Amino acid sequence: MKRKLLFGERMLLGDGTEAFNAVIPFRLRGSFTEKEIQHALNQIQAKHPWLRAIISYDENNIPWFEVPEPTLPIPIRTVNRISEDDWKGESAKEWQTLFNYEEMPLIRFVWIKGEEVSDMLFAFHHCLCDGGSAMAFLYEFLQILDHPSAEIGQENPILGIQDVVPSEILNHKGQKLKAKLIGRLAATAIKCIPVRKKAVEREKDYLIHWKLNEETSRELISYCKSQEVTVNTFLSAAVLHAFKKVRGEAAFNKVSCPVDIRRFAPQIKDDHIFAFGLMIVVSVNDKMSFTENLRWMQETVERKTSKLNPYITMMVMESAHDALKNFTRLLKNGKSSNDCMFSNLGRIQIPHQYKEFTLETIFSPSVIGPLGNTTTMVTSTFRGEMDFSFMGSEGYLPHSQALAIRDEVMKTIKLQLDPIAVL
Known part of the structure; x- marks a missing residue:
């Protein structure tokens, strides 16, 4: 195979x-x-x-x-x-x-x-x-x-784009032409964007980890429901606020948020081994208060998410394999344009109590790669506790600033959940 x-x-x-x-x-x-x-x-x-x-x-x-x-x-x-x-x-x-x-x-x-x-x-x-x-x-x-003899089934693996994009879209002349045209335009634009001769020196990588206890995690989820926003939107706003507070004019006011492709492409099952992802970028409005920003950002997130089209995106990318080298060069050597990537895996639905052992905790995943700014925050919730992994590299974000950003995120959470105690 x-x-x-x-x-x-x-x-x-x-x-x-x-x-x-x-x-x-x-x-x-x-x-x-x-x-x-x-x-x-x-x-x-x-x-x-x-x-x-x-x-x-x-x-x-x-x-x-x-x-x-x-x-x-x-x-x-x-x-x-x-x-x-x-x-x-x-x-x-x-x-x-x-x-x-x-x-x-x-x-x-x-x-x-x-x-x-x-x-x-x-x-x-x-x-x-x-x-x-x-x-x-x-x-x-x-x-x-x-349970060594447990049945876990058999994956029917994805063997190519044809297993993700429906044939009526993949083989549609108009859609194929559209994808090819967008791919050519993007390839030309990428080739023309000026980049540094050398990538930023990454220097030492680091991991900062912390958890919210079960009570605070529950209060945060309840608060978000009361504001009619997702936890993802709230935390994105808190992260952006923290970067601005710590980095000042050096902050970009942009956070990249992965969106699970499975929401839009039911052909990709939960247990498929697959790496393709979608992305949106979110920012805050400096003229609004934190709570005003939450609603404005939620509307922005929903609007951007509704426009995501995994099928055309995949077709565009598959038409541009000859531009891979230039695209990689841009990611590695181009100027950073966002503060970090923020990913919320949500509630992890894995049991914690087993016959032979107990799963005490799952730490949020960490990832670091060579394609530009390594600054990434990942959060997940297991056994009612929200868990954070904050990865970065000294060359992009000094460890001392990352610690200060973590503290600011926690201050924002505390301020919104318990304003009297903070004031």
């Missing part, structure tokens, strides 16, 4: 010399053996062909996902658990470790082994899948780890 990488996947893959890795850490209370862990990993590989895949190149140097025979198992790296923060250091190590993807799968596993509590990490190349896909195979891994 094999398929060509789509434009976005090729962009994330790069040339193999720079890592673009995502990490999902989680904490289990219980005892395990490596044999049990390897069995669970083997079973999720058996369900998902692309978890077995390597990258091969054809005569035109085009990369393909290819499933080799026999199956190459997901490698396990075991380290002794010394402290509760070991997962942060191991996450950072995994960001930097290249995948030998022509000979090994694009996914690996880290077991931070303790006597009663273990932290575990799935690390995978971002070209393989997104956070939604990763949560699906994490859920399946835990099912098998708890």
